[in-house]
Amino acid sequence: MLNETRRTKTVLYVGLALFALWALIPYIWVLRTSLLTNFAAISSDTGYIPALESLSLVGYEQIWDRYNFTTYFANSLIVSIAATLISLLFSIPGAYAFARLDFPGRKFLFYTAVFTIMFPWIVITIPVYEVFFFLGLINTLDGVTIAISIFVLPQTIWLLQGFFRQGIPENIEEAALIDGHTEIGAFLRIVLPLSAPAVGAAALFSFLTAWNNFLWVFVLTSDEEVRTATVAIHYILGSDVLRQWNALMAAVVLLVAPPVIFYGLSQRYVGEGLGGV
Amino acid sequence: MYEWNWYGTVSQESAQAIRRKYGLEEKTILDRMKEHWIGYLFIIPTFVMFTLLFYFPIARGVFLTFTNTRLGGSGEFVGLENYTWMVTNDLFQFAFGWTLVFVFGTTFLQLAIGLLAALLLSEVVRGRREWLSAIIMSPYFSAPLAGGVIWMWFLNSDFGMLPRLWVDLFNSPAPSFLASGVWPYVSLIVAQSWHDYGYAGIIYAAAIVGIPREQYEAAALAGASRLRRFRDVTLPHLVTPTIIILALRTAWNVAEFAQPFELTGGGPGTKTMLLSIFTYQTAYVNLNFGRAYTIGLAMVAVSMTAAIFYVTVIQEEEELYV
Numbered sequence: 001m002l003n004e005t006r007r008t009k010t011v012l013y014v015g016l017a018l019f020a021l022w023a024l025i026p027y028i029w030v031l032r033t034s035l036l037t038n039f040a041a042i043s044s045d046t047g048y049i050p051a052l053e054s055l056s057l058v059g060y061e062q063i064w065d066r067y068n069f070t071t072y073f074a075n076s077l078i079v080s081i082a083a084t085l086i087s088l089l090f091s092i093p094g095a096y097a098f099a100r101l102d103f104p105g106r107k108f109l110f111y112t113a114v115f116t117i118m119f120p121w122i123v124i125t126i127p128v129y130e131v132f133f134f135l136g137l138i139n140t141l142d143g144v145t146i147a148i149s150i151f152v153l154p155q156t157i158w159l160l161q162g163f164f165r166q167g168i169p170e171n172i173e174e175a176a177l178i179d180g181h182t183e184i185g186a187f188l189r190i191v192l193p194l195s196a197p198a199v200g201a202a203a204l205f206s207f208l209t210a211w212n213n214f215l216w217v218f219v220l221t222s223d224e225e226v227r228t229a230t231v232a233i234h235y236i237l238g239s240d241v242l243r244q245w246n247a248l249m250a251a252v253v254l255l256v257a258p259p260v261i262f263y264g265l266s267q268r269y270v271g272e273g274l275g276g277v
Numbered sequence: 278m279y280e281w282n283w284y285g286t287v288s289q290e291s292a293q294a295i296r297r298k299y300g301l302e303e304k305t306i307l308d309r310m311k312e313h314w315i316g317y318l319f320i321i322p323t324f325v326m327f328t329l330l331f332y333f334p335i336a337r338g339v340f341l342t343f344t345n346t347r348l349g350g351s352g353e354f355v356g357l358e359n360y361t362w363m364v365t366n367d368l369f370q371f372a373f374g375w376t377l378v379f380v381f382g383t384t385f386l387q388l389a390i391g392l393l394a395a396l397l398l399s400e401v402v403r404g405r406r407e408w409l410s411a412i413i414m415s416p417y418f419s420a421p422l423a424g425g426v427i428w429m430w431f432l433n434s435d436f437g438m439l440p441r442l443w444v445d446l447f448n449s450p451a452p453s454f455l456a457s458g459v460w461p462y463v464s465l466i467v468a469q470s471w472h473d474y475g476y477a478g479i480i481y482a483a484a485i486v487g488i489p490r491e492q493y494e495a496a497a498l499a500g501a502s503r504l505r506r507f508r509d510v511t512l513p514h515l516v517t518p519t520i521i522i523l524a525l526r527t528a529w530n531v532a533e534f535a536q537p538f539e540l541t542g543g544g545p546g547t548k549t550m551l552l553s554i555f556t557y558q559t560a561y562v563n564l565n566f567g568r569a570y571t572i573g574l575a576m577v578a579v580s581m582t583a584a585i586f587y588v589t590v591i592q593e594e595e596e597l598y599v
Contacts, residue, residue, distance in 0.1 A: 015397050019413050025469065026431040027415075029438040034428065042436045043308060056361065093319035103316030109324065109587055116331050118525065118584040123573030127334035127341065129348075129510050135294045150330045153323065183315050212420035214535040219561065230422045234539060245436065246378040252426050256419040264411035270445035 029254070033058050034249040041246045056132035060254075071225065072232040079145050079217075079228055080210040085204045086087055086149035087156050094153075095160035096187060101171070116153040125219045132220060139221050144228075147216045152209045156202040163198035164191070201211065204266055208259045229255050233238065310563055338479055342571040348564040354595040359571040368555065375574060376552040379466060379537075380530045380579070388519070391477025396511075398478075399485045410482065417475025425539025429455070457540055461549045465537055472536055474528070477522045484518040485511065524587035528580035531592070541554035552576045 026177070032048075033041045035055045040046050045056065063069045098110050128147065137143030161268070168191055192199075214230040221227060227235070233251055237243075266271035299439065305348050342359050346352030363369050398410050416424065432454040443451035454460045468499070485565060496506045534553040537543075543550040561570030 009421065012397060012400050013504075015393075016401070016409060016413070019394055019397065019410070021505075022471070023413050023416055025438070026427045029510045030427050044292045044441070045454050047439070062449040090323050094323035097319035101313060101316035101319065103313035103320075106316065109320065112327070113323075114588060115584055117326070118528035118532075118580050119331075119335075120528075120553065120573065120580055122532065122556050123338070123535045123570065123576060124331070124334055126566050126570050126573065127338040128330060130566075131329070131334060131550045135446075147330070153326065157323070164438075172499060177362070187573075204336075210435070212418075212422075214420065230420050230535075233426060234422060237429075237539075245430075249430065252423050259418040259420070260415045264408070267466045 001269065005155070010266055025251060027268065030249045030252055033245055034253050038244050038245055038246045041249075059244070059250035061252050062244060062247040065253075066115055067232070067236060068224065069229065069232065069254075071253070072227055072229045075226060076211055076228040076230070079141060079148060080207050080250060082145045083152065083210040084203050084206040086145070087152050088199065089202055090149075091153055091202065092192070095157045095186075096191065098157065098163055099161040099164035100170070101183075108271055113154050113157055113254060115258040116233060117158060121215055129219060137220075139223050139226060142227050143220050143245035144217050144226065148210045148213055151208070151216070152206045156206055157208070159202050159205060160195070167198060200266070208262065211259055234250060288394060300393055301464060318597075325599040338570045338573070340575060341567050344567050346566045348566060352567060355567075359541075359568050362568060363571050363575070368550060369575075371547075372552050372555045374581070375462075375550065376576075378462070379469070379551060380527060382466040383469040383473070383530045384523065384526045386466065387474040387477050387530075388509060389523060390470060391522070392481050392515075394474065394478040395481035395485055398482055408583045409538055413479050414475035416472050417479070419472070421472060421533070421535035422539050424472040425536040428464070428536075429491065429540050430470070434462055456545045456548075461541055461545075465540060467542055469536060473526065476526065479517050481515065482513055483487065488514050501512065520590045521587065524583045524590070527583040531580045533585075 007165070023073070024092065030274070031051060034051060035078065036046065037054075037056050037058055040054055050187060057192075066187065098106065132138050132147070135143075137146065169238050172190055172194070173186045176190045177183070181189065212230065213228075215227075217228045217231045218234065222230070224232075231253065236251075318502060326449035330406070341352075343356060345355050345358070394410075394413050395529075396415065396458040398406055399411055419427070432439055434440055434451070437454075439454060440451035443449075452458060452460050452519060454464050492510045493506055496510050501509065506509055532553060532596050533551075534557065537551055538557070541549045552575060554577065556569050556572045559565050563569075
């Protein structure tokens with residue numbers, strides 16, 4: 001900040017290095033395992049940082065043949081993209097109504113939406129399971145997609161309404177109304193294009209939540225064809241067959257990499273929205 | 278303009294005209310609904326989905342707690358039996374206490390580590406700060422289930438890194454980090470803090486970046502030391518974010534399922550049983566929906582205490598903005 005000395009700078013960078021170590025060390029062990037052959041991965045002769053010539057990509061090749069990860073990752077991708085689109089379709093108008101339009105019952109609805117953000121999902125799976133059972137949505141990708149897209153809604157609405165409220169000055173819409181736009185026109189032509197970064201953040205957020213989701217898929221499905229990658233990894237770990245640790249850890253790396261990289265590329269937009277303040 | 282009658286007062290008719298002119302017309306709620314129909318148009322899709330997947334299930338769940346409903350069948354009304362079963366159940370009592378310890382421990386650690394990360398990052402110049410924070414906050418964006426697998430592998434007695442490091446450093450056999458003594462509790466709390474401190478860190482970082490620089494410069498000119506500047510300039514700006522993080526993280530740590538489920542699954546045996554895992558087992562292993570939702574309500578009670586706190590605070594915030 002101000003009057004920096006060499007000593008405080010050293011302290012700062014040592015602190016940051018320790019932090020990076022704390023954040024990365026569990027990952028590194030997984031990455032190391034995924035880059036070794038199955039035998040070397042569990043041998044105690046392999047060093048903490050294995051020799052360069054012992055590295056191999058065999059784990060990454062095996063996950064596609066030995067397990068059905070092509071299907072699992074494809075399912076993850078389908079569910080995440082569909083859930084992102086559906087949740088945006090619902091949350092953009094919803095958030096705008098909460099932020100700007102004053103209608104009777106707004107406050108009540110808004111606080112119930114906040115309340116649902118904090119509701120433990122595992123509890124609500126029980127009656128929702130019954131509803132889905134009744135609608136015939138158990139064990140289908142449609143059911144999983146619907147559940148995930150609706151259950152990220154409270155958070156995306158919260159993120160977007162914060163932006164509509166604070167990021168877009170109200171007189172812009174007033175000017176549009178005076179110019180003869182209708183309220184819907186003002187929203188579609190003026191507000192929406194200005195909100196592109198916030199909508200992008202909300203999309204990213206929905207995608208990550210859906211991609212990372214375990215609980216809904218785990219509860220609502222049992223067949224292998226509709227499994228996503230998270231649930232597949234859980235089942236493989238729980239099964240008694242001889243485990244191929246390198247292949248399994250390669251799958252974990254592929255599961256973790258996309259959200260982390262996405263975040264790295266777009267964190268500028270994510271940070272502002274997360275807390276809704 | 279004003280019509281005076283014989284008694285020297287404004288007549289009924291013109292009083293109405295005045296009200297209309299100055300927009301003082303009293304509107305009924307129906308008028309307001311008609312006027313703001315567009316608000317409803319925008320909110321109705323969300324409202325329908327919320328009714329189908331939140332309001333109805335929550336209400337239905339509360340009804341379930343008074344029945345002995347099992348999966349796929351309709352139960353009979355049993356009064357308060359599920360509640361008496363719950364409060365007299367040893368495992369529930371244990372899980373409730375351990376959940377409180379887990380939630381307090383993880384929430385506190387997440388807050389402290391996140392704040393420290395945000396403070397350190399705020400000292401780095403822009404540009405370098407972005408990619409450093411991408412690395413340091415990255416655990417938060419990994420799947421919670423993957424977090425469980427990652428820590429299970431890291432702590433694995435046979436092939437994990439920490440036990441191996443322990444042996445190399447202390448030359449004595451490592452404890453079983455996921456089974457023996459207090460270690461599984463420590464491991465669960467540390468792993469959960471690792472996964473989610475990024476949330477606190479990101480919100481704190483946004484708050485610190487938003488503090489006007491002039492305030493620091495003014496304080497420095499007035500001769501305030503570094504520590505003093507932190508206390509008098511930075512800290513007051515962190516009060517609201519702290520309350521928000523505290524409330525949200527409390528609720529989410531209560532609800533956390535995937536990571537502890539993958540890491541220990543409540544085991545060995547039922548040694549590390551959390552309420553979320555207990556709810557899962559009662560519902561989907563024992564298939565007793567009525568009892569499971571009753572346990573769920575205990576979780577809801579804990580997280581709703583946090584929610585009420587949160588809503589009160591943001592209400593005050595909203596008044597500040599308006």
